[in-house]
Amino acid sequence: xxxVLKEYSKxxxxxxxxxxxxxxxxxxxxxxxxxxxxxxxxxxxxMKVAFGESVGLISAESIGEPGxxxxxxxxxxxxxxxxxxxxxxxxxxxxLDCSKSLSTPMMEIYLTSPLNKGKGIKEYAEKIKExxxxxxxxxxxxxxxxxxxxxxxxxxxxNILKITKNKIIKIVNTSLxxxxxxxxxxxxxxxxxxxEDTVNNLFKTKEKIKSIYVSGIKGITQVLPVKxxxxxxxxTAGTNLKEVLGMEGVDSSRSFxxxxxxxxxxxxxEAARQSILNxxxxxxxxxxxxVDVRHIMLVADTMSIxxxxxxxxxxxxxxxxxxxxxxxxxxxxxxxxxxxSISGEKDELNSVVENVMLNQVIPVGSGVPKLVVxxx
Amino acid sequence: xxxxxxxxxxxxxxxxxxxxxxxxxxxxxKNVLTDNLNVLYNEKNNIIEIESSxxxxxxxxxxxxxxxxxxxxxxxxQLEKEELSWTDLVSQGLIEYLDALEEENALVAFTxxxxxxxxxxxxxxxxxxxxVCASLVPFSNHNQSARVNAGAKNQKQALGLYVANYxxxxxxxxxxxxxxQVPLVRSAMHTISEYGKHPSGQNLVVAIMSYKGYNMEDxxxxxxxxxxxxxxxxxxxxxxxxxxxRYSGGLIDEVGVPDKEVKGYKSEKDYRLLEGDGIxxxxxxxxxxxxxxxxxxxxxxxxxMDEYNLASNLRRESSLxxxxxxxxxxxxxLITENEEGNKLVQVRIRDLRTPEVGDKFTSRHGQxxxxxxxxxHTDMPFSASGxxxxxxxxxHGIPTRMTxxxxxxxxSGKVAALGGRYVDATTFDSEKESDxxxxxxxxxxxxxxxETMYNGLTGEQFEAKIYVGNMYxxxxxxxxxxxxxxxxxxxxQLLTRQPTEGRAKEGGLxxxxxxxxxxxxxxxxxxxxERFDADKTVVPVCEECGLIAIKDEYKNRxxxxxxxxxxxxxxxxxAYAFKLILDEFKSLCVYPKLQLKSMY
Numbered sequence: 001x002x003x004v005l006k007e008y009s010k011x012x013x014x015x016x017x018x019x020x021x022x023x024x025x026x027x028x029x030x031x032x033x034x035x036x037x038x039x040x041x042x043x044x045x046x047m048k049v050a051f052g053e054s055v056g057l058i059s060a061e062s063i064g065e066p067g068x069x070x071x072x073x074x075x076x077x078x079x080x081x082x083x084x085x086x087x088x089x090x091x092x093x094x095x096l097d098c099s100k101s102l103s104t105p106m107m108e109i110y111l112t113s114p115l116n117k118g119k120g121i122k123e124y125a126e127k128i129k130e131x132x133x134x135x136x137x138x139x140x141x142x143x144x145x146x147x148x149x150x151x152x153x154x155x156x157x158x159n160i161l162k163i164t165k166n167k168i169i170k171i172v173n174t175s176l177x178x179x180x181x182x183x184x185x186x187x188x189x190x191x192x193x194x195x196e197d198t199v200n201n202l203f204k205t206k207e208k209i210k211s212i213y214v215s216g217i218k219g220i221t222q223v224l225p226v227k228x229x230x231x232x233x234x235x236t237a238g239t240n241l242k243e244v245l246g247m248e249g250v251d252s253s254r255s256f257x258x259x260x261x262x263x264x265x266x267x268x269x270e271a272a273r274q275s276i277l278n279x280x281x282x283x284x285x286x287x288x289x290x291v292d293v294r295h296i297m298l299v300a301d302t303m304s305i306x307x308x309x310x311x312x313x314x315x316x317x318x319x320x321x322x323x324x325x326x327x328x329x330x331x332x333x334x335x336x337x338x339x340x341s342i343s344g345e346k347d348e349l350n351s352v353v354e355n356v357m358l359n360q361v362i363p364v365g366s367g368v369p370k371l372v373v374x375x376x
Numbered sequence: 377x378x379x380x381x382x383x384x385x386x387x388x389x390x391x392x393x394x395x396x397x398x399x400x401x402x403x404x405x406k407n408v409l410t411d412n413l414n415v416l417y418n419e420k421n422n423i424i425e426i427e428s429s430x431x432x433x434x435x436x437x438x439x440x441x442x443x444x445x446x447x448x449x450x451x452x453x454q455l456e457k458e459e460l461s462w463t464d465l466v467s468q469g470l471i472e473y474l475d476a477l478e479e480e481n482a483l484v485a486f487t488x489x490x491x492x493x494x495x496x497x498x499x500x501x502x503x504x505x506x507x508v509c510a511s512l513v514p515f516s517n518h519n520q521s522a523r524v525n526a527g528a529k530n531q532k533q534a535l536g537l538y539v540a541n542y543x544x545x546x547x548x549x550x551x552x553x554x555x556x557q558v559p560l561v562r563s564a565m566h567t568i569s570e571y572g573k574h575p576s577g578q579n580l581v582v583a584i585m586s587y588k589g590y591n592m593e594d595x596x597x598x599x600x601x602x603x604x605x606x607x608x609x610x611x612x613x614x615x616x617x618x619x620x621x622r623y624s625g626g627l628i629d630e631v632g633v634p635d636k637e638v639k640g641y642k643s644e645k646d647y648r649l650l651e652g653d654g655i656x657x658x659x660x661x662x663x664x665x666x667x668x669x670x671x672x673x674x675x676x677x678x679x680x681m682d683e684y685n686l687a688s689n690l691r692r693e694s695s696l697x698x699x700x701x702x703x704x705x706x707x708x709x710l711i712t713e714n715e716e717g718n719k720l721v722q723v724r725i726r727d728l729r730t731p732e733v734g735d736k737f738t739s740r741h742g743q744x745x746x747x748x749x750x751x752x753h754t755d756m757p758f759s760a761s762g763x764x765x766x767x768x769x770x771x772h773g774i775p776t777r778m779t780x781x782x783x784x785x786x787x788s789g790k791v792a793a794l795g796g797r798y799v800d801a802t803t804f805d806s807e808k809e810s811d812x813x814x815x816x817x818x819x820x821x822x823x824x825x826x827e828t829m830y831n832g833l834t835g836e837q838f839e840a841k842i843y844v845g846n847m848y849x850x851x852x853x854x855x856x857x858x859x860x861x862x863x864x865x866x867x868x869q870l871l872t873r874q875p876t877e878g879r880a881k882e883g884g885l886x887x888x889x890x891x892x893x894x895x896x897x898x899x900x901x902x903x904x905x906e907r908f909d910a911d912k913t914v915v916p917v918c919e920e921c922g923l924i925a926i927k928d929e930y931k932n933r934x935x936x937x938x939x940x941x942x943x944x945x946x947x948x949x950x951a952y953a954f955k956l957i958l959d960e961f962k963s964l965c966v967y968p969k970l971q972l973k974s975m976y
Contacts, residue, residue: 057897334964341966352896359908359951365899370975 001026004033011041052368054352056302059295063280066289067092085258091283095276098260098303098311106258107220109234109244110251116231124249125223125234127216131161133168134210142202149179149190149206161215168214175212176205217243241266264309272309276300326353378417380424393417393424397481400426405439405469416477427477434473435504436466437484437497445488445498446470471500502804503564511565513740514788514801514848515781523779526742534738534850535610536576546615546710546722551729551853553577554609559740559848560792561785563802577740577850578607579793582786583757583765583829584774584843590749597768598731601753607766608731608851612858613707613724618669618696620719627674629694631655631721634672640693642667647695655721660706662698668706668723669696696723700882701861703727727857734856739847741782743773755832757842764832765844782847787825788812789846794819873911873952884910911952919944922969924955946972 001024005017020040024033049055070089086094086104094102109128115121136157141150151172153165169188173181179190190205222237239257244250245266257263258279264272277293277300284291302317303310310316314331321327324340324347349355352362361367378393379386390396397417403409414434416425439446447470454460465471474482474497485491485498503511509528510516516524535553539545542552556575559566566572580602587597598607620629632654633647646667649656654670662668672691698704704727714720731737731747738744758764774782781801788799791812800807817823826841861879868875875884887907895904916925918936920943925936934945948970961968 052899054896054899057893061893061897337961337964337966341961341964346971356892356904356908357951357957358954359905359912359949361905362896362901364896365901367899367901367905 001028001030001033004030004037008037008041012037012044016040016044052363052365054364055298057352059298062291062295063299066284066287066291069289070287087283087286092280095260095279095283096299096303096312098309098313098316100261102259104237104258105219105239107234107236107239107241107244108256109236110254111232111234112249112251115249116233116251118225118227118232121225121232121234125225126160128220128234128236128244128247129223130216130218130220130238131214132210133172133212133214136161136163136168136214137210140206140209142199142206144199144202147192147199147202149202149209151188151190151209152186153188163214171212171214172209176208179205217247220244260309264304269304269307269309273300273304276303276309321351323347323349323351323354325349325357326351329353329357378422378424380426382426383429384425390424393419393422397424405472407467407469411466411473414473414475414478416480418480425477427475432475434475436471436473436500437482438471438500439469440485440491440495440498443491443493443495445491472497503802506803508565508569511563511803512569512571513781513803514559514561514563515784515806516803517806518780518784519741519782520778523742523777523781526744527738527740530738530742530744530852531576531740531850533852533854534576535853537574542613543708546724547613548615550613552611552613553851554611555606557848560846561788561799561801561848563800564805565802577848579789579846580607580766580849581763582739582767582769582845582847582849584769584771584786585757585829585838585840586770587749587751587757587768591745591768591770592748592772594743594745594770594773595748596737596745596770598747598750599753599756599764599766600750601756601764602766603731603750608735608737608849610729610851612704612727612729612855614702614727615722615724616668616696618671618721619714620671621673622716622718623674628718629671629673630691631669631671631719633670634691634693634695637690638672638693639675639690642693642695642697646697655709655711656706656723658706658709661704662706662725663703664698664700666698667695668698668725669721671695698725700880729855729857731851732856734860736852736854737767738850738852739769739782739785740850741779741785743769743777743779743782744852745769745773751832757829757832757838759827759829759842759844761827763827763844767847767849783843784809784812786843786845786847787816789848790821790825790844791815791819793846794821868911872956873913875910908951912949913952913955914947914949915955916945916947917970917972919946919972922971924958948972 001021005020009017020036024036028036067089070092084104085091085106086102090103093099110116111121111124115124136154138152138154140152142148143150153168158164158168165183165188169181169183172179172188172190176190178193180193182189182191190209192202217240219240220236220238224235225232226235227233239259239262241255241257241259241262244255245252256275256278258275260272260275260279263275277296280296280299281293284296299312303312306320310320312318314327318327318330324336324345328336347354349358349360350363352364355362377389377391378396380388380390380396394417397415400409400413400415404411404413410428413426413428414432415427418425447465451460451465451470462471466473482496483494485495487502488498491498499505506516507528509531510524512531513519513524513527516527519527535551536556537552538550542550553576555578557578558572558575559577560579562571591597603609618631620631622628633650633652634641634654642665646665647670649660649662649666649668650670651657656662656666656668671694673694674691676692702725704725707724707726710722710724712720712722729735731750733747733750735747736744737747753764756764757768773779785801788801788807792799795815799812813823813825816825821827822841824843825845826843829838829842829844830836831838859879863875863882863884866875866882866884877883877886892904892908895901895907916927916934917923918925918939920939921936923936923938925934925943925945927934933941935941936943936945958968958970
């Protein structure tokens with residue numbers, strides 16, 4: 001079997017050969033396998049794109065046309081409740097523009113056993129979630145007479161989070177400078193060191209106290225354990241891939257974020273390319289539309305080909321175009337023309353847009369082959 | 377304590393809000409306070425808002441007390457005897473106008489039967505929440521609301537008798553329906569608005585069926601025989617206006633037959649219809665290009681040097697001609713003067729418009745459609761009694777749009793036509809469907825309005841029973857004759873050398889950005905080039921400096937304005953628009969150097 005497959009290894013991609021290995025029964029005869037491979041080869045060749053085909057434009061049309069049918073601004077509720085994720089056209093724009101701040105950053109955390117069976121998942125999720133001091137106290141009040149701040153802790157909440165009062169005092173001590181922190185009864189009292197503080201400052205610190213970081217992973221504001229197929233996963237609002245992937249109990253080979261820039265900085269460009277593909281496909285699938293993966297692959301490839309993730313904007317992919325005229329025809333023409341003139345740029349007129357502008361035959365399709373007749 | 381706001385401004389507080397509001401209302405009904413004043417007690421936010429500003433939409437309602445309307449039989453009797461008027465009812469506080477604010481506090485009963493002690497107001501009539509146009513839609517309570525809306529809008533575009541003195545008017549762009557009829561199926565609003573004095577449609581025999589696929593996608597089929605008998609025949613009027621303008625230096629335009637020497641003289645044939653005063657005579661058949669009013673203007677840019685120059689002293693031709701694609705007959709000529717005392721000439725053109733394929737028609741239910749085919753009378757389907765429909769409507773227009781009233785009007789129209797009476801189809805107050813059906817039965821027809829019909833081409837009986845009846849149809853002002861447009865060659869813009877835009881300027885049909893993309897996607901690159909050849913030019917280029925060179929046609933030589941005569945100059949072919957952008961680059965002090973190389 002391997003001999004036959006080896007014959008084709010130069011003509012077919014490894015992925016196809018691997019797939020054949022998996023799906024063909026072990027006891028297949030040599031002639032039968034050969035027949036299968038011949039058929040696959042023929043099919044593969046017929047699927048190849050012809051030279052001069054304008055794949056980019058066809059991709060643009062193939063993604064753009066179903067895009068017009070997309071329901072604008074839909075929120076898809078992933079999982080049972082609470083968590084809503086931007087979907088539809090706004091999300092597509094977000095991915096393709098490679099925006100820095102996503103409207104709904106999100107992670108899906110896969111777990112190793114026994115956590116993925118749902119054992120202790122709630123406590124584990126709570127551990128991931130970023131907790132601030134404001135969540136484990138009942139009340140903060142300003143005692144104007146003594147010019148102190150009094151914090152009343154919430155013991156119930158603290159039990160769930162497994163935090164002791166001492167720990168809180170420690171945290172407050174390190175993150176708030178200029179205050180002495182003492183425990184008195186069920187209260188924690190903050191006293192300004194040295195001179196008496198102004199009332200205004202007291203109220204400011206009162207608000208500050210609430211946002212002091214206590215435990216969990218920074219950036220993750222919400223957690224939601226969800227059953228996905230056979231196993232349990234944790235869906236989060238907010239992302240912090242670096243920290244999460246380092247945690248014990250997390251299946252770091254499958255967990256992911258929806259922030260493509262973050263994936264690029266932590267897992268590298270190949271992962272980013274794949275996640276562009278996954279995220280676009282997800283949106284399109286949710287809308288019940290059908291777009292061939294190869295179109296999305298082409299987009300993901302152009303966005304990541306330079307080794308960095310670049311959005312399809314005038315600062316990203318478009319600025320990489322070699323033709324001045326092509327760049328100028330897409331937003332801010334003056335800037336491009338003037339910058340080009342400063343460095344004396346040369347436009348070779350190799351692409352489509354420039355040649356349409358000049359009313360010349362575009363180097364695509366029937367414009368590629370040239371026929372010269374020698375005069376006798 | 378409740379805050380009180382007058383026209384959005386805080387004016388004070390009151391202890392007992394409900395009492396305060398009630399007091400204002402009673403004082404208003406007693407005419408102590410102005411009638412143009414509305415008050416809202418917003419319990420949720422604990423504020424009172426009083427509005428008396430301009431521009432609020434308000435509507436009249438009958439005041440109800442303890443579940444009884446204040447207007448009684450006595451008042452109605454007095455109204456009938458004209459002892460009371462509407463303003464009396466308002467000033468007596470029996471009817472009051474509410475705005476959107478006060479409606480929040482009101483509970484309005486729709487009919488007298490709905491009244492309970494909680495109600496504060498009652499509708500004056502079940503029709504009163506609709507506007508004039510919407511209440512002209514028959515059986516509109518059986519329609520989806522969007523269709524009533526569309527139906528109301530369509531009626532505004534219908535051709536009819538828009539004024540009675542149209543013969544002496546010089547209205548721009550108007551149409552008149554030649555034999556308008558009063559609808560057989562009517563609502564109370566038809567009487568109120570005296571619709572009979574300005575009708576705008578015709579009662580047609582409509583069959584709901586398909587005809588060889590020519591009524592797909594909302595198209596309709598018309599009977600040619602009916603058109604010849606006057607169906608949808610209309611007249612189009614449009615005046616042309618010429619003024620004798622005054623220019624600086626005492627120069628003036630002159631209406632008259634232009635001299636042959638005048639700059640831009642057309643041809644004698646074009647002026648043939650003008651009389652001695654330079655104006656066309658009435659009832660002249662005119663076609664595109666004919667001159668309606670002959671006019672000349674003084675020469676432009678008259679400088680002192682030019683006064684000695686004979687050639688430039690000629691007047692310019694500025695006659696008014698029949699516009700592109702228009703035809704007709706001159707209907708009336710009017711000579712008068714404008715506000716400045718300049719001579720003003722208006723010539724009204726009249727054009728007969730018989731329905732043709734592409735004209736737009738509609739029923740009163742938002743069921744608009746375009747004529748798809750005009751069929752000979754002999755080829756139309758006919759019923760056993762020999763009735764031939766004027767119009768065939770496609771059944772596919774009904775299910776998704778859910779215009780039940782359209783179907784109801786059809787049977788009602790049939791009953792009206794056969795019974796020799798009008799059918800009342802007032803919204804919420806119409807004749808009953810069952811009564812209409814029974815009446816149709818007594819008239820000797822199937823009660824559901826269907827009839828056995830025969831194929832007009834073969835004479836065979838249709839398997840299905842066809843739903844036929846009479847409906848009021850409207851011809852809309854969108855006629856193909858005003859819209860049809862095509863172009864192969866024609867005028868171009870001076871600046872870009874690209875085709876002009878728009879039908880009036882005989883413009884080209886733009887192949888836009890996305891259309892261009894489809895050519896690229898197909899790889900039809902040579903076809904794309906050809907399609908964009910409209911502004912193709914040949915330009916000489918200096919091989920030395922890469923700028924556009926000059927070709928001197930008189931001396932038959934090429935030279936470069938920068939490098940002189942002694943350089944090689946090559947002709948290249950490119951879009952004129954690109955040559956323009958090169959010029960614009962130069963104006964930005966950007967040097968666009970063209971480096972030429974052979975394509976092969």
